Amino acid sequence: MTARTNIEHILNDEHLSAPLKTIAQKVVNKERISFDEGVLLYEKAELGYLGALANYIRETKHGDYTYFNRNFHIEPTNLCVYTCKFCSYSRLIKQKDEGWTLSEDEMMDIVKSYDDKPVTEVHIVGGVLPHMNLNFFDSLISRIKAHRPELHIKAFTPVEYYYMFKKAKVSYQEGFEVLKAAGLQSMPGGGAEIFHAEVRDIICKDKCNAEQWLDIHETAHNNGIPSNATMLYGHIEKYHHRVDHMERLRQLQDKTGGFNCFIPLKFRSANNEMTDVGEVNVLEDLRNYAVARIYMDNFNHLKAYWPMIGRSTAQLSLAFGVNDIDGTVDDTTKIYSMAGSEEQNPSMTTQEIVKLIKNVKRHPIERDSIYNILTDYNEVEPEAPKPDKNGFMELPVING
Ligand code: V47
Numbered sequence: 230m231t232a233r234t235n236i237e238h239i240l241n242d243e244h245l246s247a248p249l250k251t252i253a254q255k256v257v258n259k260e261r262i263s264f265d266e267g268v269l270l271y272e273k274a275e276l277g278y279l280g281a282l283a284n285y286i287r288e289t290k291h292g293d294y295t296y297f298n299r300n301f302h303i304e305p306t307n308l309c310v311y312t313c314k315f316c317s318y319s320r321l322i323k324q325k326d327e328g329w330t331l332s333e334d335e336m337m338d339i340v341k342s343y344d345d346k347p348v349t350e351v352h353i354v355g356g357v358l359p360h361m362n363l364n365f366f367d368s369l370i371s372r373i374k375a376h377r378p379e380l381h382i383k384a385f386t387p388v389e390y391y392y393m394f395k396k397a398k399v400s401y402q403e404g405f406e407v408l409k410a411a412g413l414q415s416m417p418g419g420g421a422e423i424f425h426a427e428v429r430d431i432i433c434k435d436k437c438n439a440e441q442w443l444d445i446h447e448t449a450h451n452n453g454i455p456s457n458a459t460m461l462y463g464h465i466e467k468y469h470h471r472v473d474h475m476e477r478l479r480q481l482q483d484k485t486g487g488f489n490c491f492i493p494l495k496f497r498s499a500n501n502e503m504t505d506v507g508e509v510n511v512l513e514d515l516r517n518y519a520v521a522r523i524y525m526d527n528f529n530h531l532k533a534y535w536p537m538i539g540r541s542t543a544q545l546s547l548a549f550g551v552n553d554i555d556g557t558v559d560d561t562t563k564i565y566s567m568a569g570s571e572e573q574n575p576s577m578t579t580q581e582i583v584k585l586i587k588n589v590k591r592h593p594i595e596r597d598s599i600y601n602i603l604t605d606y607n608e609v610e611p612e613a614p615k616p617d618k619n620g621f622m623e624l625p626v627i628n629g
Pocket residue numbers: 315316317318416417418419420421422457458459460461492494495496497498499501534555564568629
């Protein structure tokens with residue numbers, strides 16, 4: 230059945246409640262749904278209904294295209310001055326024996342280790358430390374750009390920017406001018422968690438608040454630096470907190486148009502201070518992707534981050550509104566393996582990711598960081614991994 234026939238079934242379903250039918254009609258008419266309708270979807274809609282609506286929107290916008298990119302990840306440190314309760318990754322400065330801190334040269338060595346690999350993006354994100362300040366990252370970004378000018382630099386969340394700009398006593402505008410001149414091109418979506426203070430004050434009270442997170446993205450957008458947005462779901466938040474989160478993002482996107490994609494991040498419960506909260510099940514993951522696709526009508530792309538959600542759920546998510554599964558990823562991003570994801574050593578070659586997408590009858594497209602199409606893998610076969618100059622097989626590409 231096509232996406233269109235599925236939604237027609239819903240519109241003709243005599244047993245469907247009037248409010249859910251109104252939402253389906255709005256989706257067909259490309260009309261925005263309200264806050265209360267968002268909450269209603271979470272509370273009352275069945276999985277089949279949500280999938281039909283979300284897939285209809287996905288296929289209207291993107292057909293079967295399913296995007297991924299080839300990037301690598303640098304995590305400068307896992308020491309952090311903040312104390313987010315859900316974080317399995319960071320170590321406080323007082324636990325520094327358990328942490329790592331990379332020097333500029335060590336990070337450049339990581340960049341150089343990809344010299345003969347077809348990566349298009351480096352994603353830099355980590356803990357927050359006083360010496361990793363504006364000058365430190367200005368210098369790092371400049372060196373990466375000088376070494377490999379065509380590599381797209383996607384770096385730091387508002388948590389890191391807020392700290393480094395404040396410490397340098399510069400405005401957000403001045404800070405972005407420095408880093409953009411160095412070579413910063415876009416921002417990842419982290420640090421958003423749940424904006425609503427009822428939740429944020431419990432799970433991550435000491436880092437930047439919702440208004441600061443949104444202001445920093447707005448300043449970035451106004452400076453021609455696009456970004457992503459995440460939402461950490463499936464812990465202590467209620468459905469209305471999720472909708473509030475998406476509503477604030479939808480409003481900022483109306484204003485700037487600077488967001489590339491939305492990435493719901495499932496809370497993983499291992500090795501953190503919220504272990505006893507547990508995790509939501511796969512049905513809730515799929516429902517959440519679908520509601521996000523329906524609610525976030527001005528976000529073009531919806532990403533399932535497979536190292537966190539797992540390969541099978543990522544495949545399923547492609548029928549629930551998702552049109553991007555991030556990248557070929559290697560195992561140097563520690564955020565999710567330390568939090569208990571089933572992907573303990575996340576890595577996929579291009580061949581594997583293409584197969585994963587084709588196995589669920591979708592169309593694999595390699596993109597750059599701003600969603601220009603680089604390779605259509607229905608037209609070309611992915612290259613087999615080849616040994617590097619030391620005779621080792623190609624490292625799968627990192628992502629984060
Ligand atoms: O902000 C931390 C999350 C984020 C846990 O923009 C956790 O392309 C689940 O934002 N369970 C950082 N999540 C990672 C991130 C990201 C990842 C992939 C792609 C992009 C992108 C951005 O990781 C943090 C936090 O929300 N996180 N701990 C945990 N236990």
